[in-house]
Amino acid sequence: MMTTAFLNNPYFYSLALIGAMAMLPRARYTADRAAALTAEAAQHIKPNFAQRVCLFIPGICLFACIGMFGYVLGAMVLLMIYVAVFIVMIQLFKQP
Secondary structure, eight states, X not given: OOOSGGGGOHHHHHHHHHHHHHTHHHXXXXXXXXXXXXXXXXXXXXXXXXXXXXXXXXXXXXXXXXXXXXXXXXXXXXXXXXXXXXXXXXXXXXXX
């Protein structure tokens, strides 16, 4: 049964914060590629180790939400939060 009990669990908010902040390096990489003037210039921008590793942390947080707490609805909410935060970060990094 999917309930909103996850909203009363402080660990849910910790998972949201950890996953959202882990996307910071990857959002920077995506914004840099989007800001490249040509497709050739964008292909020369490669992700570093932190930008590659940080991509997995939000997924681990999603699995922790389901596996440790059993919050399926909470994992779906986390996914929506992560996507929204990622889009906002990219837009903020693209500003001149």
